[in-house]
Amino acid sequence: MSTRTTRPRKRSYDGILDLFDYDEAMPATIDMPASLSNIPPLPSVEGGFKTVLADPPWRFANRTGKVAPEHRRLDRYGTMDLEEIKALPVGEATAPDAHLYLWVPNALLLEGIEVLQAWGFRYVSNIIWAKRRKDGGPDGRGVGFYFRNVTEPILFGVKGSMRTLAPARSTVNMIETRKREHSRKPDEQYDLIESCSPGPYLEMFARYARPGWSAWGNESAEDVEPRGKVHRGYEGGKIEEFPTLEPNERMSGWLAERVAGILVEEYEAGASVQQLSISSGYSITRVRALLTKGGVEFRGRGRPRKEPEAVSA
Secondary structure (H helix, E strand, C coil): CCCCCCCCCCCCCHHHHHCCCCCCCCCCCCCCCHHHCCCCCCCCCCCCEEEEEECCCECCCCCCCCCCHHHHHHHHCCCECHHHHHCCCHHHHEEEEEEEEEECCHHHHHHHHHHHHHCCCEEEEEEEEEEECCCCCECCCCCCCCCCCCEEEEEEEEECCCCCCHHHHHCCCEEEECCCCCCCCCCHHHHHHHHHCCCCEEEECCCCCCCCEEEECCCCCCCCCCHHHHCCCCCCCCCCCCCCCCCCCCCCHHHHHHHHHHHHHHHHCCCCHHHHHHHHCCCHHHHHHHHHHCCCCCCCCCCCCCCCCCCCC
16 A cells, blocks of 8 residues: 655745745734734835735635636745735825725625725725737736636725825726736836825835835835836837747746747737747747747637728728
């Protein structure tokens, strides 16, 4: 009879602890779950932050408590459960009158409201990110149990009685842009927030530092370059050539995201898998894997189906 070895089960909160490289602990006065005792404290400013932007690493699960099939590929990203997110001391870091912009997946709207309220805010409105293709149509590469998601909401909450600034009266509650790499939100959000809500500003789970903002997150160091800015098709630079790899050599995660972005753009522009294999020097198997990583829907054996061009009258 073979002996089965039981491996220690990874704690649900290990992922979020991996996101940070700090030794400081949360203040002892905060009633925090043990899982959050070693993450860094939130930044502080005199009088508290007036505006907070947060994009928590939500954990997806179906009614059985298991991770949804379409989200299993996201296991490599650290996530937090609902109680851990609610326990973050955002209320203590904000001013008596403040605004909150909280990103939440469509499937977790109720959980988003819970977090908003736990942080001391009341829900008043929302902003919708409509994800677009290069031609301006809806980007149908999203996932979902019931519908294919092409939108993602920001819940807008108010603490106290502070209204939005005057420019908000003429600002529509929609952002229409193309997607970038996994989970990255549109940069257009910052201009919208800065025109509609006063500082000082705090971004939680920030990907990179932004002038005029305090940042809290695993990629918020000043020397971290926004990854999306090196994708072809966006300002700030591009990959000049495909990196050379051995047949069985694996790409690092960030490099795979960048290369996948280029291949997806070329494929959606009409290039076939075979043509991409020749131009990149990668095998067809690798090209297909990278296109899959980029969310491409393969159509037929080669080129994707193009939308018919509009005929002007």
